[in-house]
Amino acid sequence: MSSWLGWFSGFAVFVLIVQILRFVxxxxxxxxxxxxxxxxxxxxxxxxxxxxVTGATEGIGKSYxxxxxxxxxxxxxxxxxxxxxxDVAKEIESKYQIQTKTIAVxxxxxxxxxxxxxxxxxxxxxxxxxxxxxxxxSNPEYFLTIPNRDKMLGDIVTCNIVxxxxxxxxxxxxxxxxxxxxxxxxxxxxxxxxxxxxxxYSASKAFVDKxxxxxxxxxxxxxxxxxxxxxxxxxxxxxxIRKPTWMAPSADRYVASALKTIGIARHTxxxxxxxxxxxTINIIHALLPETANRFILSHMEALRAKALRKKET
Numbered sequence: 001m002s003s004w005l006g007w008f009s010g011f012a013v014f015v016l017i018v019q020i021l022r023f024v025x026x027x028x029x030x031x032x033x034x035x036x037x038x039x040x041x042x043x044x045x046x047x048x049x050x051x052x053v054t055g056a057t058e059g060i061g062k063s064y065x066x067x068x069x070x071x072x073x074x075x076x077x078x079x080x081x082x083x084x085x086x087d088v089a090k091e092i093e094s095k096y097q098i099q100t101k102t103i104a105v106x107x108x109x110x111x112x113x114x115x116x117x118x119x120x121x122x123x124x125x126x127x128x129x130x131x132x133x134x135x136x137x138s139n140p141e142y143f144l145t146i147p148n149r150d151k152m153l154g155d156i157v158t159c160n161i162v163x164x165x166x167x168x169x170x171x172x173x174x175x176x177x178x179x180x181x182x183x184x185x186x187x188x189x190x191x192x193x194x195x196x197x198x199x200x201y202s203a204s205k206a207f208v209d210k211x212x213x214x215x216x217x218x219x220x221x222x223x224x225x226x227x228x229x230x231x232x233x234x235x236x237x238x239x240x241i242r243k244p245t246w247m248a249p250s251a252d253r254y255v256a257s258a259l260k261t262i263g264i265a266r267h268t269x270x271x272x273x274x275x276x277x278x279x280t281i282n283i284i285h286a287l288l289p290e291t292a293n294r295f296i297l298s299h300m301e302a303l304r305a306k307a308l309r310k311k312e313t
Contacts, residue, residue, distance in 0.1 A: 030268060031275040035260035042225070042263045044071040047180050048127025052076040054107070054167060055133030057084035059236035060186060063255035064130045069096035073128060076121065078103045107133050107163045108155040114166045121170065125178075129171045131164045131208075132186045136238065139307030140197035140300045153200050160204035164211065172219065179223040182262060185212045189232040189269060193281045194293050197300040205230075209267065216266050228267045229258055232274035247273050 051068040055061035056077040082104040089100040105113040175181030188205040195202035212228035233248035235241040244250040258270030269275045285292040
């Protein structure tokens with residue numbers, strides 16, 4: 001009897017170790033070893049002459065545009081403001097000696113804008129698509145007290161979900177025909193951790209993550225890489241973080257890190273301090289779900305109160 005129990009306990013320990021290694025080894029490779037010691041295996045110049053970046057006039061989108069231009073990619077820059085697009089295009093053309101094309105559309109408008117985009121992309125050999133455009137609340141807020149709620153919620157869904165779906169629909173056919181291409185969909189860490197007071201934003205980003213995961217499975221055999229990028233805090237206008245830190249890097253630093261993960265990780269925070277934060281929150285939530293939820297809610301309520309005080313002054 002004792003020998004049987006000894007064998008069973010030994011087997012149980014073995015299974016536990018295997019399960020831990022199944023998680024730990026891929027996590028280390030995708031977040032630290034692969035990006036920092038090997039780098040992305042992707043050669044952008046072999047994918048196609050052009051890259052598309054939505055939401056390209058500032059923050060992460062602009063940084064992706066600059067990084068891809070540095071790799072020799074011509075750029076299609078898509079955003080709402082024509083003057084800002086022209087400024088970014090001139091800046092990038094001057095520095096990197098590449099061609100640019102700008103398309104000014106508002107991604108909160110009806111799906112008719114995608115006919116305009118598709119027409120202007122005609123005959124361009126697009127190798128890379130970065131679906132970066134997105135919007136969130138102006139500050140954390142309860143679902144029922146969001147200012148101008150009907151319009152705001154509709155705009156978030158249209159901008160964050162409909163844009164990704166339609167841009168992929170436009171570029172994928174030619175990528176599949178050529179059997180190569182990269183699609184980078186910018187989700188958010190908010191999609192994978194508790195995020196009260198940003199419910200619709202985080203849910204919309206969860207759609208982006210799930211859509212990317214399954215699209216990658218569908219078209220991986222066609223030579224297409226679809227990556228979901230889930231950043232944490234980055235020092236941008238959208239996050240309202242002005243000064244970069246180790247945990248909230250500048251957009252340029254963040255994108256330089258995220259690009260190293262293409263072809264290594266299908267689903268990534270793009271920046272290993274964010275991966276550590278995500279892992280920590282998820283472990284705490286798994287062990288103490290109610291405590292974690294209350295703590296995050298309290299933190300979000302404090303951010304909301306601070307924002308409301310600032311508006312009153």
